[in-house]
Amino acid sequence: MIPRILLGTALIPGTDKEMRLYQSGDLFSIKILGRGDLMNSRMHGSEKALADLACENLRGNENPRLLIGGLGMGFTLAAALKAVGPDADVVVAELVPEVVTWNRTLIGAPAGHPLADPRCSVYVGDVADVIRKEVAGFDAILMDVDNGPEALVRRANDWLYSPAGLRATRAALRPRGVLAVWSASPDRTFTKRLQEAGFNVREHVVRPHRAGKGPRQHIWIGA
Numbered sequence: 001m002i003p004r005i006l007l008g009t010a011l012i013p014g015t016d017k018e019m020r021l022y023q024s025g026d027l028f029s030i031k032i033l034g035r036g037d038l039m040n041s042r043m044h045g046s047e048k049a050l051a052d053l054a055c056e057n058l059r060g061n062e063n064p065r066l067l068i069g070g071l072g073m074g075f076t077l078a079a080a081l082k083a084v085g086p087d088a089d090v091v092v093a094e095l096v097p098e099v100v101t102w103n104r105t106l107i108g109a110p111a112g113h114p115l116a117d118p119r120c121s122v123y124v125g126d127v128a129d130v131i132r133k134e135v136a137g138f139d140a141i142l143m144d145v146d147n148g149p150e151a152l153v154r155r156a157n158d159w160l161y162s163p164a165g166l167r168a169t170r171a172a173l174r175p176r177g178v179l180a181v182w183s184a185s186p187d188r189t190f191t192k193r194l195q196e197a198g199f200n201v202r203e204h205v206v207r208p209h210r211a212g213k214g215p216r217q218h219i220w221i222g223a
Helices: 045-058 075-083 097-105 127-133 155-161 163-171 188-196
Strands: 005-011 018-024 027-032 036-040 065-069 089-094 120-124 138-143 173-183 201-206 217-222
Touching: 005 097, 018 097, 045 075, 045 138, 045 173, 045 201, 045 217, 065 075, 065 127, 075 089, 089 097, 089 127, 097 120, 120 127, 127 155, 127 163, 155 163, 163 173, 163 188, 173 188, 188 201, 188 217
Parallel strands: 065 089, 065 138, 089 120, 138 173
Antiparallel strands: 005 018, 018 027, 027 036, 173 217, 201 217
């Protein structure tokens, strides 16, 4: 049996919850005690789908600007960078500084070290701060924060999914911009909130494993 090694810990700002980074052979995982894996380096099909579905709406835009809320293990960022052209600008906002450090040093290889891409910049802090400051700043906003609208790790993130937060997000998008939101499960109430905020909504069921296996996860596309 391959042993599991603790590589690092990090406290989530604004909470008493600790994230733990583990390695077992070539598998990396980030966990919170009592909640199982938040993410791991083998099951990331839905993170890739989040970027692919959002970037479908950017075809023909030669220099799109994207905001990604949540770095995780870098798979959404890597997929977004692959989908856009050489003149794109991709900002990733990550609340936990240690997660950025881990991606730069310990866990960047599985995703192909996307933080080394010159088209990428990192904002260490709350993605809500970027949304509030950047009116008409982005062609796409991709949200992979917590486990979705109703599975929050950090209560302050509730604003992102609220009517006020969705209105601010819409204001941060350029004309014909798109919002993509990842969730561990469907949520009819959130769909309605998106529509009330002025988005035309499409919903997609995706799987975390590249072979189409694993639990059903959910992505909203709002344009």
